[in-house]
Amino acid sequence: MEGFNYKNYDGLGLAELVKRKEVHPKELVAEAIKTIELHNPKLNAVINKLYEKAESMTENVDFNGSFAGVPMLLKDLAQEMEGEKITFGSKVYQHHYAKVDSNYVKQVRKTGAIFMGQTNIPEFGLMGITEPAIYGPARNPWNTEHTPGGSSGGSAAAVASGMVPIAGANDGGGSIRIPAAYCGLFGLKPTRGRTPVGPLSGRSWQGAAIDLILSRSVRDSAVMLDALSMYEKGAAFHTLPFEGSYLSQLQSDFDRKLKIAYSIQSPLGNEVNADCKEAVIKTAKYLESLGHHVVEKEAPVDGRKIINSFLTMYFGEVAAHLTSLEEAIGRKVKMNDVETTTWIIGLIGKATSAEEFVLSLREWDIAALAMETFHETYDFYMTPTTAMLPAKIGELDPKSYEKLAMNLSGSLGMGGMLKRAGIVEQVAENNLKRTPFTQLANLTGQPAMTMPLHLSKEGLPVGVQFMAAKGREDLLYSLAGQLEKSDLSVPVQKNPFFH
Incomplete structure (x- = not known):
């Protein structure tokens, strides 16, 4: 291991070293532990360390696995x-233990990856930030005064700081893409039904949420999507299998010029x-220079209806x-079991009718058809990933009068009154104004x-989002492979924790 720098390798790079017997999984686990212990006190990315289990996993590594011996983290x-x-980031579950492996974990085990925590x-x-009361805030490796995003914020901070090359993530409204954008990582949300959600559930957030990784x-x-793509018999949603390898798409040149629509206008108005706009405009010019057809055109959906539909489901x-x-805790849930905002959101949900819920789901289908028709003309829809740079830690806390109103209403169980007053919707919308571009793909089921x-003037990374038609992750990976090699790509190694 002389001269070996753990942080210099991605997951596949580390696996190659293992397969060539240039490094042993035990040594990689030791490096991961050392790096987590070095950085986690400042970043608070890892909340449950499984070092002994990780060390025991190195005894039975499948050296044929794509991530043989590679340290990774799972999302809580x-x-x-x-x-x-x-x-689940909550004190109410602080003594909760899993009875079975999720199907996600079962599939990832087959790759030979080692779970560090x-x-x-x-x-x-x-939330689109990671500041739970039980664990405290996770912090962004580019600037620790800022959030790494959410909800996969801990995973993003861990990968961006070099603790591990890959970490588990899921995305119900942008929870892979938002932290990836804030931390200078790659993040893809697959097509609905592409990766497993079971065995304890057949759907997650009515199909809006889906799992993959941050890298x-x-x-x-x-490669991880290749490993996770499967038919899951208990799942409510399935998508047509991709017959090739997603990895091979990275080397695949397009056999024609692409048609790309883009918008820098927020769906909420x-x-x-300016940096988020500039990122898209700069990328549009680059793609145009390659001969692709790039036009400014907004998606054929009502942004306000999309957000309202998302909130109703939420x-x-x-x-x-x-x-x-x-059922899980054996008694009725009380307000002080969870954070006040969570309790209030639940009260709003209880005051929402079945009719409203069904009507909101119909909007998903309307938007899905509109976007599939849109993609008959355009290969990609490009937007900023977020409308703003990452907030500072604590910046998005409810204001004192909002907290007072929520505490009072929550203790009195006045969900209907809160719903009519629109206080929670206003707080939610104020948060969503920072990240209004990601929810569309969750509702339509498209990959993004x-x-x-x-890189912003403040030295923070800025993400550009691409959406494609359902089932076309192959197109996204082909484009990503080209953009990753371009001068536009911002190396995550520029953040202070990689120095």
Whole structure:
């Protein structure tokens, strides 16, 4: 291991060293532990360390696996590991242990990856920032005063700082793409039904949420999607299998000039940060220079309806989760079991009618058809990944009067009044104004990716999002492979934790 620098390799690079017997998985685990212990006190990315289990896993590594012996982290949400604690970022689950491996974990095990621990998330994965009351805030390796995003914020901070080359992530409204953009990583949300959600559930957030990873290289993501793509018999949604290899798409040149539509206008009509706009415009000019046809054109959907539909699902899912908690903890859930905002969101969900919920789901289908028709003309739809740079830690906390109103209403169970007053919707929308571009792909079921293609004046990475038609992750990976090699690509190694 003389002269070996763990941080210099992506996941596949480390696996190659293992397969060539130039390094042993035990040595990689030792390097991962050393790096986590060095950086985690400042970043708070890892909340449950599984070092002994990781060391024991090195005894039985499948050297044929694509990530043989590679250290990785799992997200503390929907990535259950039998016998290990999983808290969903909430104190109410602090003594909860998984009874079985999730199908995600079962598939990842087959790659030979070594699980080092679990990463920090907002309570129940509900926010685009990672500041849970139980664990405290995760911080951005580019600037620790800022959030790494959410809900996969701990995973993003861990990968961007070099603790591990890959980490588990999932995305119900942007939770892979937002932290990837904020931390200078690659993140792809697959087509609905592409990766497993079971065995404890047949759908996640009505099909809006799906799992993959965060990574420093495009190829690590492609290989993990190859490994995770499967038919899951208990799943509510399935997508047509891809007959090739996603990894091979990275070397695939397009046999024609692409048609790309782009927009720098927020679907909510709010102002978009100048750096976020510039990232898209710069990328559009680059793609045009390659001979592709690039036009400014907004998606054929109503942005306000998309956000409202997302919020209706969001409120309903939280209400249902709080009700199902009663079975898990053996008693009725109380307000002080969860964070105040979570409790209030649940009350709003309980005050939302079945009619409203069904009507909101119909908007998903309307948008899905509109976007599939759109993609008959355009290969990609390009936008900023986020409308603003990452917020500072604590910046998005509810204001004192909002906290007072929520505490009072929550203690009185006044969900209907809160819903009519629109207080929670306003707080939610103020947060979503920062990230209004990502929810569309979750509702339509399309694949979408973000790439770090710009550095802001403040020295923070800026992501550019690309959406494609359902089932066309292959197109996204082909484009990502080209953009990763371009001068636009911002190396994550520029952040202070890589020095």
